[in-house]
Every structure is written in structure tokens, then in C-alpha cells.
Amino acid sequence: MQAMTYRAYGTPDVLQLTTITRSVPEAGEVLVQVHAASLNQADLYLLRGEPWVARLSSGLRRPKRPTLGADVAGRVVAVGGGVTEFQPGDAVYGDLAACGFGGFAEYVCARAEALAPKPASLSFPQAAAVPMAAVTALQGLRAAGPVEAGERVLIHGASGGVGTFAVQLAKSMGAHVTAVCSARHVEQARALGAEHVIDYTREDFTRDSRRYGLILVVNGRRSLAEYRRALSPRGRLVVAGGDVGTIMQATLLGPAVSIARGVRVRGLVARPSRQDLMLVGHLLDSGAVVPVIDRCYPLGELPEAMRYLASGHARGKVVITMEQAGQ
Ligand SMILES: NC(=O)c1ccc[n+]([C@@H]2O[C@H](COP(=O)([O-])OP(=O)(O)OC[C@H]3O[C@@H](n4cnc5c(N)ncnc54)[C@H](OP(=O)(O)O)[C@@H]3O)[C@@H](O)[C@H]2O)c1
Structure with missing residues (x-):
């Protein structure tokens, strides 16, 4: 089978289309x-081997796993012993980050628990x-307590992969959503359900008078003190991405700041969860949430796709499609 593989950490140029043996x-x-x-x-962190902590799981000197790719959608071809929830022909999707990646290939072996039935209304x-x-956005929104109906929720970095889901999921929880993004994404944020949109190139939300019950930081480069300034009393701050x-x-x-300042501050480490993926799946099938896709590339153009993601300005998700895929 064909797979995009790499043998050394580096730029997207180290990725090569290779023929490898299909696993059983x-x-x-x-x-x-x-x-x-x-x-x-x-995928970018593991491609570059940076930040260095990424190498603890993937190999200190060179990558142990030759094929990247956590998020996949496809059809079950065969199941191993003890798997009862899937059978050949089932359409599935999932996040393979906790079971070895390998999605940038025509076939991948995954732990059954990493997969869920594909929402019927979605293409592959x-x-x-x-x-x-989506699961990162969901876990981020509830990491410091549940979102309450009518609560003011601010998503800092509302236009990329995680941010576009965060806006919609917060909205589906009944929040009053403020999206922070650049001017070229303002209309998209409104279309996804944000009531209020702030262009970060022109306005500084940490300096106006508006206060938020929850700030979810997906992308952005502000300090904890600046974010805290925009929180309402007993507000929650969850930092999922952006400035390391x-x-x-x-x-x-976070725990010390929370006690000292009467707010709740958390750093997020999202984990793949079938339960959360199923919950998101219901919202997708109901139409309450839609995936936003910026660009699709064929498997052989993964290096170009990686370069585009690395530019830091993708509008929603960047997707790889396989030529043999029947939709
Ligand atoms: N904690 C976890 O477990 C976890 C899990 C998954 C992801 N993450 C992290 O979450 C972050 C976002 O991931 P992603 O997949 O959504 O990335 P992404 O799709 O690459 O994000 C791209 C978006 O970020 C926006 N952006 C760039 N600089 C910005 C700024 N200064 N302020 C506001 N928006 C800005 C860009 O919009 P413009 O073009 O308008 O600037 C673009 O739409 C990453 O840091 C990732 O590592 C964390």
C-alpha cells in the first residue's frame, strides 16, 4: 500500500510517498x-520533532513511527480478535493519536476504541x-466547569481547526459567543454562530470593559494576567493552544492563580474519547455543528498541505483525500 513516510525529523520535504506492507x-x-x-x-510537532517534548513519545533521535496522521475516516476492512462493535464495510472515523498515528496511508490498523461510527450525514x-x-474544543469548553445557558464565552483564535468547532459547540451549549479572529474570518465566525466578533488586529479584548464567564484560548499570544483581566468574577480561563x-x-x-484570584485557570491536555466523539457526531448529524474545510490535497501532496498548515492561517481544517476513496 502507499503511505507518506519520514525517517528523520525536519521540514515537510522529508516526507516521501512510499510503498509499505499493509498491517494485519x-x-x-x-x-x-x-x-x-x-x-x-x-502532526507538525512530530514531523519537526519540536517542541522537543514531542520526541519523548516519538523517538529522541529519529521518529519511531514512520507515518503521521491522527484523524481518519474510512471503511473497516478486517477486525482483530475480540472486536465486536465493528465489522467489515462499516464507515468509521476517529483520532489515532493515542494508538500510533498512521493515518496518512491507504490503510491503517487502529485500536477499536479510537473509532466511532461515521456520522451518516458527513462525507469522508x-x-x-x-x-x-472537535473533541479538543469540547473538552476545552468544559475543562473548568460546564458552560451555562446565556453565559458569555470568548474563543480566542476562532478561525482554525479547533476554533471553528469551539464557536459552534459553545453556541450549541446555549452560550453567548464572542469570537476573536482576524478581519478575513469575521464573516465566517458570524456564520458559525458568534454573536460578537472581535478583529484581533484592530481591537484588544483584554482592554475593553466586557467581561466573560469563560475564555477558551485556542490561538493567541496574551499573558495569563491579560486574559484574567477580561474574566468576570469567578470566571474560567482554559488555555488549549497558542503561546507555549x-x-x-x-x-x-493555574491551581495557585485560581486560589489567589478567585477564578479558575486550566491548561488543557485533550485526550481522544469515543464518548466525546459520539456526542459531537450527534451534533453533526443534527446540523447544529458543521466541519469547516479550508483545503483538500491528495495523499502525495501531504508536504504541500503541511506547509500550508504551518503558515498558521488555515481557515478551518486541511484534509487529505485518497484517490480510491468512494464517497
Ligand atoms: N491542548 C490540547 O490538547 C490541544 C489539542 C489540539 C490542538 N491544540 C493546539 O490548539 C492550537 C490550535 O490548533 P488548530 O488545529 O486550531 O490550529 P490551526 O487550524 O492551524 O489554527 C489556524 C488559525 O489560527 C488563527 N490565528 C493565528 N494566529 C492568531 C492570533 N494571534 N490570534 C487569533 N487567531 C490566530 C489563524 O487565523 P488568522 O489567519 O485570522 O490569523 C488560523 O485561522 C494549536 O496551538 C494546537 O497545538 C491543543
């Missing part, structure tokens, strides 16, 4: 014919755009 599913595994996969920032490319970004220093501060100092 072991007990608890499912062999999936991948129809589409999507890119995440995690749409489904591949969902797992990691702010993520570390939120993770390490």
Missing part, C-alpha cells in the same frame, strides 16, 4: 481503508476533519 489487525484492532485524513498541529473528507479538533509559555503557565500555575 491484532486483537482489539481494526484495519481501516482510509478514505480521508486531516492534519493537526500535532468532512468526517476526517472532525475528531481531534502561556500554556505552561496555565498548566503549572
Whole structure:
């Protein structure tokens, strides 16, 4: 089978289209014919081996896993021993980050628990755009407590993979959503349900008088103190992405800041969850949430797709489609 592989950390140029042997599913595994996969920032970290902490799981000197790709959608081809929830022919999707990646290939063996039935209303490319970004957004919104109906929720970085889901999920929870993005994404944020949109190139939300019950930081480069200034009394701040220093501060100092300042501050480490993916799946099938896809590339153009994601300005998700995929 064809797969995009790499043998050394580096730029997207180290990725090569290679013919490799198709794996046979072991007990608890499912062999999936991948129809589409999507890119995440995690793929870029593992491609570059940076930040350095990414190498702890993927190999200190060179990558142990030759094929990246966490988010996949496809059809079950075979199941290993003990797998009862799927059978050949089932359409599935999932996030393989906790079970070895490997989605940028025509076939991948995945742990059954990483997969869920594909929402019937979505095409394979749409489904591949969902797992990691949507589950991160969902877990981020509730990491410091549930969102309440009518609560003011601000999403800092509302236009990329995670941000477009965060706006819609917050809206589906009944929040009054403020989206922070650049001017070229203002209309999209409104269309996804944001009541109020702030262009970060012209306005500084940490300096106006509006206060928020929850700020979810997806992308952005502000300090903890600046974010805290925009919180209402007993407000919650969850830092999922953006500036590495702010993520570390939120993770390490969050509990102390929370006690000292009467707010709740958390750094987020999202984890793949079938339960959360199923919850998102229902919202997708109901039409309350839609995946936003910026660009699709064929498998052989993964390096170009990676370069585009690395530009930091993707509008929603970047998706890889397989030529053999029947939609
Ligand atoms: N904590 C976790 O477990 C977890 C899980 C998944 C992802 N993440 C992190 O979440 C972050 C976002 O991931 P993603 O997949 O959504 O990335 P992404 O799709 O690459 O994000 C691209 C978007 O970010 C926006 N952006 C760039 N700079 C910005 C700024 N200064 N202020 C506001 N928006 C800005 C861009 O909009 P413009 O073009 O308008 O600037 C673009 O639409 C990454 O840091 C990723 O590592 C964390």
C-alpha cells in the first residue's frame, strides 16, 4: 500500500510517498481503508520533532513511527480478535493519536476504541476533519466547569481547526459567543454562530470593559494576567493552544492563580474519547455543528498541505483525500 513516510525529523520535504506492507489487525484492532485524513498541529510537532517534548513519545533521535496522521475516516476492512462493535464495510472515523498515528496511508490498523461510527450525514473528507479538533474544543469548553445557558464565552483564535468547532459547540451549549479572529474570518465566525466578533488586529479584548464567564484560548499570544483581566468574577480561563509559555503557565500555575484570584485557570491536555466523539457526531448529524474545510490535497501532496498548515492561517481544517476513496 502507499503511505507518506519520514525517517528523520525536519521540514515537510522529508516526507516521501512510499510503498509499505499493509498491517494485519491484532486483537482489539481494526484495519481501516482510509478514505480521508486531516492534519493537526500535532502532526507538525512530530514531523519537526519540536517542541522537543514531542520526541519523548516519538523517538529522541529519529521518529519511531514512520507515518503521521491522527484523524481518519474510512471503511473497516478486517477486525482483530475480540472486536465486536465493528465489522467489515462499516464507515468509521476517529483520532489515532493515542494508538500510533498512521493515518496518512491507504490503510491503517487502529485500536477499536479510537473509532466511532461515521456520522451518516458527513462525507469522508468532512468526517476526517472532525475528531481531534472537535473533541479538543469540547473538552476545552468544559475543562473548568460546564458552560451555562446565556453565559458569555470568548474563543480566542476562532478561525482554525479547533476554533471553528469551539464557536459552534459553545453556541450549541446555549452560550453567548464572542469570537476573536482576524478581519478575513469575521464573516465566517458570524456564520458559525458568534454573536460578537472581535478583529484581533484592530481591537484588544483584554482592554475593553466586557467581561466573560469563560475564555477558551485556542490561538493567541496574551499573558495569563491579560486574559484574567477580561474574566468576570469567578470566571474560567482554559488555555488549549497558542503561546507555549502561556500554556505552561496555565498548566503549572493555574491551581495557585485560581486560589489567589478567585477564578479558575486550566491548561488543557485533550485526550481522544469515543464518548466525546459520539456526542459531537450527534451534533453533526443534527446540523447544529458543521466541519469547516479550508483545503483538500491528495495523499502525495501531504508536504504541500503541511506547509500550508504551518503558515498558521488555515481557515478551518486541511484534509487529505485518497484517490480510491468512494464517497
Ligand atoms: N491542548 C490540547 O490538547 C490541544 C489539542 C489540539 C490542538 N491544540 C493546539 O490548539 C492550537 C490550535 O490548533 P488548530 O488545529 O486550531 O490550529 P490551526 O487550524 O492551524 O489554527 C489556524 C488559525 O489560527 C488563527 N490565528 C493565528 N494566529 C492568531 C492570533 N494571534 N490570534 C487569533 N487567531 C490566530 C489563524 O487565523 P488568522 O489567519 O485570522 O490569523 C488560523 O485561522 C494549536 O496551538 C494546537 O497545538 C491543543
